Every structure is written in C-alpha cells, then in structure tokens.
Amino acid sequence: QPVDAEVPERWNWDSPILVSPHDNETIYFGSQRLWKSENQGTAWEAVSSDLTTNTNRYELELMDRVWSVDDLYDNGDMSKYATLTTISESPLQEGLLYTGSDDGLVHVSADGGENWQKSSLKIPARSFINDIATSPIDPNTALVIADAHKLGDYSPYVFMTSDRGKSWQSIAGDLPDGTIVWSIKQDHEVADLLFIGTEFGIYFSYNKGVNWVKLKAGVPTIPFRDIALHKRENDLVGASFGRGIYVLDDYS
Numbered sequence: 001q002p003v004d005a006e007v008p009e010r011w012n013w014d015s016p017i018l019v020s021p022h023d024n025e026t027i028y029f030g031s032q033r034l035w036k037s038e039n040q041g042t043a044w045e046a047v048s049s050d051l052t053t054n055t056n057r058y059e060l061e062l063m064d065r066v067w068s069v070d071d072l073y074d075n076g077d078m079s080k081y082a083t084l085t086t087i088s089e090s091p092l093q094e095g096l097l098y099t100g101s102d103d104g105l106v107h108v109s110a111d112g113g114e115n116w117q118k119s120s121l122k123i124p125a126r127s128f129i130n131d132i133a134t135s136p137i138d139p140n141t142a143l144v145i146a147d148a149h150k151l152g153d154y155s156p157y158v159f160m161t162s163d164r165g166k167s168w169q170s171i172a173g174d175l176p177d178g179t180i181v182w183s184i185k186q187d188h189e190v191a192d193l194l195f196i197g198t199e200f201g202i203y204f205s206y207n208k209g210v211n212w213v214k215l216k217a218g219v220p221t222i223p224f225r226d227i228a229l230h231k232r233e234n235d236l237v238g239a240s241f242g243r244g245i246y247v248l249d250d251y252s
Contacts, residue, residue: 007032009032009033010080010081011031012030012079012080012083012084012102015029015031015083016086016087017030018087018088018089021089021091023038023094024040025038025040026038027040029044029087030084030087030099032050032052032101033046033050033051033084034051034084034097034113035047036113047113047114048109048113049116051084051099051101051107051116052082052083052102053101053103053126054082055082056082057081057082079102081103082102082103084101086100086129086130086132087100088132088133088134090135090142091134091136092134092136092138093110093139095109095110095111095112096108096110096134096139096164097109097112098132098134098165100130100131100132101129102129103127104123104125104126104128104129104146105119106118106119106129106132106144108164108165117165119165119166120166120167120168121144121146121159121168123148123157124146124153126151127147128147128148129145129146130181130183131143131145132144133186135191136186136187136231137189138162138191140161140162140164141160142160142161142164142165143158143159143160143185143186144160144161144168144184145157145158145182146159147181147182154177154180156175156176156177156180156181156198157170157172158170158171158173158209159171160209170209171208173205173212174211175198175203175212179198179200180199181198181199182198182199182224182225182226183197183224183226184227188229188231192207192208193206194208194209195227196212196227197223197227197239198224199223200214200223201214201215201219201224202236202246215248218246219238219246219248220240220243222240222241222242222243223240223242224239224246225239225241226239233250234251234252235247235248235250236251
C-alpha cells in the first residue's frame, strides 16, 4: 500500500516475478517500480523509481479521439497501464538487472537497482515488451522481444544487445511477417543458438537470428507464451496458450 505521498502502485495483469539466479531467497517483482525481497517475500523494498512513461491511458486517443468518462469508456477490468511486464537478472553477474514495460521502455541497472539507465531501443511508441532474456554466456548480452500488434503493427520485433542496452541490433532475420513473438532464450553453451516462442509455434536460429527455422516433430502451430531451457537435461520446454506443455527431449 502507498505510504505518505507515494503514488499507488500499478500492477499489470501478468505482473512479472523473478527468483534471482544467485540466491533463491531473493525475489524481484514489478509494478511501475521494481521491488526486491531478500527473504522470499516477507519484506519488500523498492529498488527503482517509476520505470515506465507514467502515461494515463485515459488521455490517449482511441479511434481518433480521447474519450470522456461520460462515454462509458470503461476498462476497469483490464490491466493498469504504464506497468512493468518483464524482469531479467544476469546469471553471470549478480545485480545486473533489466526491466521492460507495457509502454515500450527497457531499463538497465548494473548495481542491483542503485542506478538505472533507459535503453536506446528503437521500437514503435507504446510497444509492449514481452520478454527480456539475459545471456548465460556473455554478461554484456541480452535479448528483447517487443510487440506492437495492439497498435496494428504485427511485425516481429526481436533484438540483441552486446553492450548492456547501449545499442541494439535486430535479429528478426527471416521470420515471417505477422509473427508475434512472446519469449526468447539463448543456449547456455552455443551463443549462436536461439529459441523463440511465437503466436504460431516455436522457432530456433543456429546463427544468432539471421535465419529462423520452425520446429515441427509434433509441435503444433499454436501460441507458445513462454519457453525454458533445462540446462542439465538439454531439454526445450514450451508453455502453450491453452494446450499444455511440450518438451523437446535433449535437443543437444
């Protein structure tokens, strides 16, 4: 709950939560700020200020006009706007944190949240940051998925940075037009090997996003909202939207 003159927290429908890869007592949780607990949620502290644009959704145009509250423009059953949607911490460097928001911002902190820098990622304004994945191979590398389909733009937005968000390059490669991408992971041994979960199945790239190959072998053409790589077993695990979990056994 807000205290003193604090602004109330804004929580996304799917507010992001992350267990630190360095300490399972440490948990991160996102509102418009990033929160940290060092005792598995017993106590929390904010480790950032607002990491969004702090935009009031009711001041944005919809169908070429800004609607009045008297127009029964009610989205109270929807998520709050200007909220964090994804969090990632480098498995190689404790305290190297990335956040993404539903209004198109990516922030980076290299010191556990003491200082934050807004990334230079160039995407359509108010895009939704679906996922950020920090590299298990290089602490300077991270991958970002952006999504602008709610703005009428169905282009795949997939990016990689090798300098902690100072610059980005597109790795959408030859993904088909209209492919919404939800999740991304990098292999823990081969830096060029990437996997993505999309609205139309799972793809992999063997050359760091230059080319993408759609997985078949029983993988249906359905949305995969999340994917994970099981490091010990070398399994690819895909969480579908409404059709259960699929596992590719030992992709090595």
